Amino acid sequence: MITLGIDTSCDDTSVSVLEDDKKIRSNIVSSQVDLHRFFGGIVPEIASRKHVELIDGIYDNVLKEAGVLSQDIDLVSVTNGPGLIGSILAGLCFAKGLSFALEKPLIAVNHIEAHAMSIFLENEVDFPFIALVVSGGHTIILLFEDYCHFKVLGSTRDDAAGEAFDKIAKYLKIGYPGGQIIEDIARKGVKDYVMFPRPMKEEANYDFSFSGLKTSFVNYIKKNGFSDVNLAHILSSFQEAICDLLSYKTIKAAKDYGVERVVVGGGVSANNRLREIFSERCTQEHLDVLFSSPHFCTDNAAMIAITGYYYFQRGITSSLDVKGYSRMAMA
Ligand code: KG4
Ligand code: ZN
Numbered sequence: 001m002i003t004l005g006i007d008t009s010c011d012d013t014s015v016s017v018l019e020d021d022k023k024i025r026s027n028i029v030s031s032q033v034d035l036h037r038f039f040g041g042i043v044p045e046i047a048s049r050k051h052v053e054l055i056d057g058i059y060d061n062v063l064k065e066a067g068v069l070s071q072d073i074d075l076v077s078v079t080n081g082p083g084l085i086g087s088i089l090a091g092l093c094f095a096k097g098l099s100f101a102l103e104k105p106l107i108a109v110n111h112i113e114a115h116a117m118s119i120f121l122e123n124e125v126d127f128p129f130i131a132l133v134v135s136g137g138h139t140i141i142l143l144f145e146d147y148c149h150f151k152v153l154g155s156t157r158d159d160a161a162g163e164a165f166d167k168i169a170k171y172l173k174i175g176y177p178g179g180q181i182i183e184d185i186a187r188k189g190v191k192d193y194v195m196f197p198r199p200m201k202e203e204a205n206y207d208f209s210f211s212g213l214k215t216s217f218v219n220y221i222k223k224n225g226f227s228d229v230n231l232a233h234i235l236s237s238f239q240e241a242i243c244d245l246l247s248y249k250t251i252k253a254a255k256d257y258g259v260e261r262v263v264v265g266g267g268v269s270a271n272n273r274l275r276e277i278f279s280e281r282c283t284q285e286h287l288d289v290l291f292s293s294p295h296f297c298t299d300n301a302a303m304i305a306i307t308g309y310y311y312f313q314r315g316i317t318s319s320l321d322v323k324g325y326s327r328m329a330m331a
Contacts, residue, residue: 003308015059111299130254131262134265154208179268
C-alpha cells in the first residue's frame with residue numbers, strides 16, 4: 001500500500017511516499033528557515049506563499065525519488081492542524097485536489113499525534129506507552145493505549161519548550177531557530193552553573209510552564225550580563241532546567257500510569273542532552289525510552305503518512321470538506 005504524506009503546518013514543505021507502515025520510499029523536507037532567519041521567527045504570510053510555490057515541484061520530485069506514479073498512490077494523508085492556518089491550507093488544498101483527481105481516499109491528520117507516531121517509522125513499540133511531544137509549538141504528554149487511541153495527560157500552560165529555546169536565542173541575538181544553536185553553545189558549559197527555577201515541577205500534574213523560566217533567564221542576563229566565556233555555562237544551565245522538567249514529568253506520568261515505555265518526539269527531542277537525561281533517568285526507573293532519528297524528530301511528512309496509514313487500517317478516512325485548524329483539541 002502506498003501512502004502519500006503531506007505536511008505544511010509551519011515553515012517546512014514536506015512530502016513523503018510510504019510503502020505500508022515501514023518502508024519510506026522518499027521523504028523530502030524543504031526548509032524555509034533561511035527566509036525567516038532575518039526576522040528571528042516565522043512570518044506566516046511568507047510561509048504560506050512559499051508552500052504554494054513549492055509544493056507542486058516537491059510532489060513531482062518525491063514521486064520520482066520513490067519510483068512511483070501518481071496512479072500508484074492508494075491514500076493521501078495530510079496535516080489539517082494545529083499550526084499556521086495559511087500554511088496548513090496550502091497543503092490541505094493540494095491534498096484535497098489530489099485525492100479528488102486520483103479518486104483515492106483522503107485522511108486528515110493531527111500534527112501533534114503524528115510527532116508521537118513517527119517512532120513507528122523505525123521501531124516496533126508495544127502499547128501502552130507515554131509519549132512526550134516537544135516541539136516549537138507544543139509540549140504535551142500523551143498516554144497511548146493503541147494506534148489512534150490516546151489521551152492527554154498534560155501540556156504547557158504557556159510557551160512550548162522549543163519556543164523557549166527560540167525566544168532566548170532571539171533575545172541573545174545568537175540566531176534562529178534557537179534549539180540547535182543553544183545546544184551547540186551549551187555543549188561546553190557547566191550544567192547547573194546558574195540554578196534556574198523549575199516551574200511546576202513539584203505540582204501533582206503533568207503540566208509545564210516555560211514562560212517563567214524564560215523570564216528568570218532574561219532577568220539573570222539583565223542583572224549579570226554575559227561574556228563569551230560564561231555564555232556556554234548559562235545556556236547549559238537553561239537547557240538543563242528544560243530537560244530536567246521534561247524528563248521528570250514524563251517519567252512521573254509513566255510511573256503513575258504503570259506504563260513501561262516512553263517515546264519522545266518533536267523537534268526538541270533531537271537535543272542530545274534531553275536524550276541523555278531521559279536515558280539516565282529511564283534506566284534508573286526500569287523504563288524503556290525511544291527516540292526517532294533526528295530527521296524524524298523535526299517536521300516531516302513521513303510521520304503524517306504513517307499516522308494516516310494507521311487510521312486507514314482502522315477504516316477511518318476524511319471527507320473532502322474537512323477543514324484546517326490553527327488550534328485543535330486532541331481527540
Ligand atoms: O517539531 P518541529 O520541527 O516543528 C514544530 O512542530 O514546532 O520543532 C521545531 C522546534 C524549534 O523550536 C527548534 O528550536 C527546536 O524544535 N529544536 C531543538 C533542537 N532542534 C530543533 N531544540 C533543542 N535542541 C535541539 N537540538
Ligand atoms: Zn512539528
